[in-house]
Amino acid sequence: MTDHNEDASLDPAADPIAALTADRDEFKDRLLRMTAEFDNYRKRVDRERRELSEAASADLIRDLLPIIDDLERALAAASGTAADSALVKGIELTHRQLIDQLKRRGVEPVNSIGQIFNPEVHEAVGSVPADGRPDGEIVAEFRKGYRAGGRLLRPAMVQVAKA
Secondary structure (H helix, E strand, O other): OHHHHHHHHHOOOOOHHHHHHHHHHHHHHHHHHHHHHHHHHHHHHHHHHHHHHHHHHHHHHHHHHHHHHHHHHHHHHHHHOOOOOHHHHHHHHHHHHHHHHHHHOOEEEOOOOOOEOOOOOEEEEEEEEOOOOOOOEEEEEEEOOEEEOOEEEEOEEEEEEEO
């Protein structure tokens, strides 16, 4: 008789409660797996959306940087003229507004003058005799570099001291 009871407990048709319990456990396991897969999918889509938005912002900012360069050149060229001219004030205002907008988005210039050349953030376009400066020190900046957060948007074009 004992063998018959053990055989009955192994046969799902013989015990409908055990069969239902097994089905419930299987469905619960499948539900947990599907929930985890959906949560991972949602996180991946959110991350990809954020990365796409950051890349689009970086592209737009890179497109604006030459305009900022031009405004800075115009201000440098106007430095010998009457500083209270309406044109100079307009250029200064436009430049300041662009810089403020970039700062709000976490964009900051790369510090260069007096720093040691770093190929990750600087682009050397020339060298000059050291004259008491350490080899590789940046002595001139021809174009500002910018970064947003940890991402380099544009390297600074610099001139370095060479021993």
